[in-house]
Amino acid sequence: MGKLREYLKLSRSFNAGLTGVAPVMGAVAMGEERLLPLFLLFLVGFFGHVYGFALNDILDLRIDKGSQDIRDRPLVSGTISLRGAWAFTLLSLVLSLLLAAALALRYYPWLPALPLLGLSALSITAYDLVSKKWPAMDVFVGAGVLLLVIYGAASVSWPLTHLAWMVVGLGTLQVLFMQFIAGGLKDAENDYRSQANTLAVALGVRVENKQMTVPRSFRALAYGLQAADIGLLFAPLVFIFDPGRVLPQIVVLAALSLAMVAISARLLGMQTFQRSRARRLIGLHYFINFSLVPVMLTALNPWIGLLALVPFGAFLLSNLTLHGTLLQPQTM
Secondary structure, X not given: OHHHHHHHHHOOXXXXXXXXXXXXXXXXXXXXXXXXXHHHHHHHHHHHHHHHXXXXXXXXXXXXXXXXXXXXXXXXXXXXXXXXXXXXXXXHHHHHHHHHXXXXXXXXXXXXXXXXHHHHHHHHHHHHHHOOOOOOOXXXXXXHHHHHHHXXXXXXXXXXXXXXHHHHHHHHHHHHHHHXXXXXXXXXXXXXXXXOOOHHHHOOOEEEOOEEEOXXXXXXXXXXXXXXXXXXXXXXXXXXXXXXXXXXXXXXXXXXXXXXXXXXXXXHOOOEOOHHHHHHHHHHHHHHHOOHHHHHHOOOOHHHHHHHHHHHHHHHHHHHHHOOOOOOOOOO
């Protein structure tokens, strides 16, 4: 059980629910309602998530060893060997691809959707290889999630509907915020000290003697991504659905959006770097950010709102069982 815990840490199980839901959201936006294929799509995304994060830990091991804040990561602590991590990583990739092939043969005969999943894996691999070498390489993560959502939607039918394309855009914007902004601030001290060539460092985010500087350019990027996210979130409710019929969704999403922006302001306003506080704020932001699309899609079917509980539940369960906390995964 101890070794299983360490592999769950390596897989970043606290946010695996998010990536698992990505192809599901695409399929749901295209009208898929059958539970078994949706569950299999979730597993495709889940194992794809495990592959991407485990590979990232392997390739970033040298940098990660310089930070005391992430000493709980299995490769840093030495609880998993590098050879074991490679085997686990490649096995996860194979499982994701095999499940996608079985899913296509059993439920979705439109096999050209499979190359989209392959391109998603390649994009995530590219990110892991170059993430600390050049700024803004997080676009590869955004592209990987974009392709994962398109894969889920295209498995059901092609061409994609306007609603499906909006879900693709929302997923991409939300992941870019988490990578560019949340990730940049969370890793600010370690990245600045090691002179990692990330977008946050390039835009002037720095931590010196625990004092944190967040320049206006970085704040503008953060609020710009959030504004685009919120605007695209309400677009289907205004232009696709009858606004009068979806008034409850509009009210709930407006409240959630305001809360999300307020949490972003607190995260960007940190003057003293505290990784534990950053983790807590990112956790709260995570809850809200990734509940928005399922809430919006309840305009199609109220039961879709239950998908908002998947990332939320995975986050809490993983943190409680692996780290003994609610909002502060020690491997983040």
